Amino acid sequence: MGKIADRYYTVDPWIISEEGFDKERSEVSESIFSLANEYMGIRGYFEEGYSGERLLGSYFNGIYENSPKENRVKYKGIISRSHFMVNAVDWLYTRIWCGEVLLDLAYSDIESFQRRLDLRTGILTRSFYWKPEKDIKLKVTFERSLDRATVSLGYQQISLKVIEGSPSISILMGIDFATSHLSEGQNFWVEREKESSNRHAFLAAETRSTKQTIYAGFSLSATESLDTQLVERDKFIGRKFNVKLEEGMNFQVNRNAVNIADKTGLDLNQLKQHCLTDLEKSLSFGEMERKSRTYWQNVWAKEDIQIDGDPSNQQGIRYCIFQLHQTYHGQDPSHNIGAKGLTGEAYGGHAFWDTETSCFPFYLLTNLDAAKNLLEFRYHTLPEAKKRARQLDCQGACYPIATLNGNEASDLWQHASLQFQPSTAVAYGIWHYMQVAKDTEFLYGHGIEMLIEISRFLASRGDWSPEGEFGFFGVMGPDEFQMMVNHNTYTNYMAKRTFDYTVEVLKKLKTSNETRYSTLLSAHGLSEKEIGYWQICSKEMLILKTEYGLFEQHDGFFKLPHVDIRSIPIEEFPLYDHWSYDRIYRNNMIKQPDVLMFLFLYNQSFPKAEKQINYDYYEPRTIHESSLSPSIHSILAAELGMENEAYHFFEFATRMDLDNFNRNTREGLHMTSIAAAWMNIVYGFGGVRTDREGIKLAPTIPVDWKKYTFKITYNQCLIDVSVTRQSIKISLIKGRAIQLQVYQKKLTLTQNPIVIERSTKRSV
Numbered sequence: 186m187g188k189i190a191d192r193y194y195t196v197d198p199w200i201i202s203e204e205g206f207d208k209e210r211s212e213v214s215e216s217i218f219s220l221a222n223e224y225m226g227i228r229g230y231f232e233e234g235y236s237g238e239r240l241l242g243s244y245f246n247g248i249y250e251n252s253p254k255e256n257r258v259k260y261k262g263i264i265s266r267s268h269f270m271v272n273a274v275d276w277l278y279t280r281i282w283c284g285e286v287l288l289d290l291a292y293s294d295i296e297s298f299q300r301r302l303d304l305r306t307g308i309l310t311r312s313f314y315w316k317p318e319k320d321i322k323l324k325v326t327f328e329r330s331l332d333r334a335t336v337s338l339g340y341q342q343i344s345l346k347v348i349e350g351s352p353s354i355s356i357l358m359g360i361d362f363a364t365s366h367l368s369e370g371q372n373f374w375v376e377r378e379k380e381s382s383n384r385h386a387f388l389a390a391e392t393r394s395t396k397q398t399i400y401a402g403f404s405l406s407a408t409e410s411l412d413t414q415l416v417e418r419d420k421f422i423g424r425k426f427n428v429k430l431e432e433g434m435n436f437q438v439n440r441n442a443v444n445i446a447d448k449t450g451l452d453l454n455q456l457k458q459h460c461l462t463d464l465e466k467s468l469s470f471g472e473m474e475r476k477s478r479t480y481w482q483n484v485w486a487k488e489d490i491q492i493d494g495d496p497s498n499q500q501g502i503r504y505c506i507f508q509l510h511q512t513y514h515g516q517d518p519s520h521n522i523g524a525k526g527l528t529g530e531a532y533g534g535h536a537f538w539d540t541e542t543s544c545f546p547f548y549l550l551t552n553l554d555a556a557k558n559l560l561e562f563r564y565h566t567l568p569e570a571k572k573r574a575r576q577l578d579c580q581g582a583c584y585p586i587a588t589l590n591g592n593e594a595s596d597l598w599q600h601a602s603l604q605f606q607p608s609t610a611v612a613y614g615i616w617h618y619m620q621v622a623k624d625t626e627f628l629y630g631h632g633i634e635m636l637i638e639i640s641r642f643l644a645s646r647g648d649w650s651p652e653g654e655f656g657f658f659g660v661m662g663p664d665e666f667q668m669m670v671n672h673n674t675y676t677n678y679m680a681k682r683t684f685d686y687t688v689e690v691l692k693k694l695k696t697s698n699e700t701r702y703s704t705l706l707s708a709h710g711l712s713e714k715e716i717g718y719w720q721i722c723s724k725e726m727l728i729l730k731t732e733y734g735l736f737e738q739h740d741g742f743f744k745l746p747h748v749d750i751r752s753i754p755i756e757e758f759p760l761y762d763h764w765s766y767d768r769i770y771r772n773n774m775i776k777q778p779d780v781l782m783f784l785f786l787y788n789q790s791f792p793k794a795e796k797q798i799n800y801d802y803y804e805p806r807t808i809h810e811s812s813l814s815p816s817i818h819s820i821l822a823a824e825l826g827m828e829n830e831a832y833h834f835f836e837f838a839t840r841m842d843l844d845n846f847n848r849n850t851r852e853g854l855h856m857t858s859i860a861a862a863w864m865n866i867v868y869g870f871g872g873v874r875t876d877r878e879g880i881k882l883a884p885t886i887p888v889d890w891k892k893y894t895f896k897i898t899y900n901q902c903l904i905d906v907s908v909t910r911q912s913i914k915i916s917l918i919k920g921r922a923i924q925l926q927v928y929q930k931k932l933t934l935t936q937n938p939i940v941i942e943r944s945t946k947r948s949v
Contacts, residue, residue, distance in 0.1 A: 190844035196496050199304050201504060201843070206290060206298040206313070208237055212851035215240055217842060218302050218309055219528040219854065220329065221511040223520060224336035225444060226527020229300070229309060232277035232327065232341065237291040240367055240851070243273045244527040244534065245446040246520045249589045250366075250373045251394045256596050262577050263598045268589055270523065270534025271373050271392060274401045275361040276442045277329065277341055278423065282355040283317035288325070293317070304507045305485070306478045307331070314348065321350035330473060333480045335466045336516065337459075341440040342470045347430045354430055357416055358440055359423025360401045362390040368530045372420070378453055379422045383413050387460060388422045389453055400445040400456035404464060407438040441467035448519075484510055487896060487903060488551050490866055494891035501839025502866060505859040509547060512856055515555025521562045522856060523589075529853020535587035535594050538607040539857035541614035542786065543813055547863050549621050549875065550897040556618055557627065563611045564631040566591025567638065570608075574642045577602060581641025584608045599668050603661040605646065608639045609679035613786060616686050621875055621899065629694050629701065636687040637709055640719050643680045647722060654727040662739065664779035666769050666808075670739040672727050678783050684723035688716060734795040735802055736780045745773040750808050759810055775803060777811035778818065785817050788824075789877045797825055812841055816861035820869035823885055831869060832887045838862035867895050871906060875899075881926040882915075884908040884943065899923065904934065908943065915939040 193210060194217070195202040203214055218229025219242075228242035250271040256264060281288040290298075290313075298313040312326040324346040332338035345354060362374040377398065379388040387402035405411060405424065413424035430436055445459045468476065488506050492499040512526035521536035522544050540559060548556035563570075563584065569591030570582035576593075577583055584607035585593035586600045595601040615632045618624070647657050657680065662673035695702040706712070729737035737743055757763040778785070781803055784796050800821055809815055819834035839862045842850045867873050870893070872883030880899050886892075886908050894907040902920030906913070913927065916938040923934050928944045 198499050201302040203300040216528050216850050220331050221527040222331040222336045223516045232279045233281050233288050236289050248397050248446050250392050262602050264593050267594045267596050272364050272366040275364050276401050278359040278361040280357040283352045286317040321352045322348040335463050337443050337463045338467050339442040340473050344437045346435040347432050351431050355427050357423050357425040360388045362420035376420045386422045398447045400460050402460045403440050403442040491894040498839050505862045509859050515558040518558040518561035525853030526856040531852035538610040541610035543857045544860040547860050579642050580645040582638035583642045612639050612683040640687040655722045655725040656727040662779045663782050664775045666776040668770050672740040674729050674736045675779050675783050677726050681723045681726040684719045735798050738779050748772040748774045775807040777814040812855045812858040813861050816865040819865050823869040835865050838865045913943050
């Protein structure tokens with residue numbers, strides 16, 4: 186696969202640590218040391234300013250701007266303008282002078298630099314010794330964290346310990362909306378109002394075109410009395426103060442910051458009142474640390490994965506869980522999971538169909554309410570999906586390939602107009618949620634509404650061949666190296682399952698509550714004739730498969746010219762950067778799993794022999810240009826007993842960003858790949874399956890591991906699964922007795938743990 190680790194951070198089970206400052210890795214570290222609480226996120230940039238290369242990134246979930254550039258292509262169905270998560274306020278803005286010397290790690294004389302992110306507290310700490318003048322030496326420590334209860338709050342603590350000399354220190358602490366959105370090369374904020382006093386400052390600004398507002402403020406406290414002066418300019422307000430320090434002194438200043446992000450049009454007086462109310466809830470740094478530690482203890486008690494015998498992956502998977510939880514934990518149904526979370530500008534902060542296929546399983550088995558809220562996001566954006574379908578001359582609802590607000594954001598027409606994975610992924614997400622949650626109130630409410638509109642879209646977008654076969658023409662499946670193809674099997678199969686499930690749900694609703702059923706049909710203008718047509722579409726859906734069980738990726742795929750991907754020089758990767766765009770489409774090379782993807786999603790619907798023949802055919806043709814690809818292959822390889830291959834693909838999973846495998850971590854973290862890493866262990870090595878009634882396990886263990894343990898929550902039961910080379914121990918931590926299946930054997934888990942011999946023959 187041509188991926189090589191760039192091991193830089195110290196391996197530790199709970200700490201991400203950078204020992205020494207490497208300017209060449211500075212932007213990567215900004216991504217790695219990102220903090221978030223779903224509401225807002227902040228990259229690990231140096232708050233004191235840095236004149237070297239950096240991405241000063243501060244983001245708020247759902248705060249976005251429209252692209253300043255219109256799409257020059259005006260054909261119907263191609264979007265005229267994109268939107269993106271906009272870089273927002275630098276609420277950590279700090280400048281420190283010793284005399285006339287400004288602290289700037291690009292050129293300041295420093296030593297013993299250390300940066301540490303503690304996964305048990307969520308606190309980022311950075312320290313170093315600074316020699317601004319010949320006879321002066323200080324130890325400088327920065328700490329920051331985000332509140333987990335009052336999510337608008339952020340904390341900063343700065344300590345200056347005098348090792349040598351009697352320095353005169355000046356510090357400016359401010360609120361800066363003049364930040365540039367790097368990929369657009371401009372600022373998108375307009376100042377609305379600002380005010381300050383000796384220890385407080387407030388500034389409100391709104392986005393240029395979308396008119397969304399952030400009201401930011403802070404209060405200061407210190408170990409010495411502060412007499413501050415106002416510093417202001419356009420889009421900036423701050424307070425500057427001077428302190429005279431003596432050798433041995435340890436001066437400390439704290440900022441409690443508040444950021445109220447508004448998407449609904451509240452007036453400034455209301456927003457300011459929210460600011461003041463939340464700021465009154467802020468804690469001392471010590472109190473915040475204690476509460477944050479308790480918060481993360483509770484998270485790890487339900488979500489931790491322990492690995493004995495593989496320290497690097499132990500650190501890696503905990504980092505993945507930490508960042509995934511930071512990005513999203515179901516706090517607000519108007520939020521989704523961007524491809525880079527709240528850690529960078531790449532992909533515009535957009536959510537893709539990876540949410541339902543890669544991220545959803547994590548929440549399904551750790552936080553069911555969060556999983557439901559991901560589906561609620563799709564329900565709240567159903568009007569935009571219906572509008573998008575009309576733009577494509579279709580009926581029903583077509584969910585966007587990329588979005589923040591429900592509207593299509595991808596200006597690449599071949600993706601936005603030809604890929605229907607988001608729509609079928611939403612239907613799959615509803616189906617998958619119901620396998621675990623049994624939430625009929627949701628299903629017969631928001632769920633069935635989405636299913637009806639998705640089925641309508643699929644029925645109107647599909648068409649009939651002269652031979653009377655139904656399918657989809659001129660599409661792009663998950664493999665984005667094949668464009669404008671006919672009968673992509675993933676698309677056809679997922680549509681078939683969507684039709685079948687929609688009809689099944691409608692029949693069950695009619696049987697259980699005919700009045701509600703009739704009301705639903707009336708509200709949506711749905712007739713028995715239309716439902717019957719969906720059944721015909723499903724029955725006649727063309728699924729290309731040989732007599733041996735090998736699915737053809739799309740009509741004509743088997744006749745495409747073959748490329749031996751092993752013969753491609755490593756310097757030609759990534760191919761998008763080195764091959765002409767059309768060249769990529771002219772062969773049978775695969776970007777990421779396509780056929781194998783639906784074999785994974787509906788895993789138990791296919792016999793093992795079919796999965797094997799398709800894996801053997803498609804894996805050697807797959808180039809894994811998507812960071813999600815290795816995990817899906819690893820999960821299937823583990824199921825098929827190919828343990829070495831499964832671990833080979835897993836090697837990249839937990840440390841994709843920590844070791845900068847793709848050489849692009851500086852752009853932000855691969856959030857959906859982080860979710861896939863969790864899935865790789867639980868669904869892959871753990872053999873967990875949730876795509877049928879009940880939960881099944883068929884654990885294996887990598888050859889170098891001595892033991893691993895993971896926790897899942899199913900049917901309100903917290904279950905601990907511990908796997909060694911000899912045995913499996915399954916314990917009920919919380920909840921009532923529950924039925925489960927291990928290696929095809931049905932068992933009842935009670936307060937007494939189940940201990941069984943580990944099978945070397947995988948079967949799920």
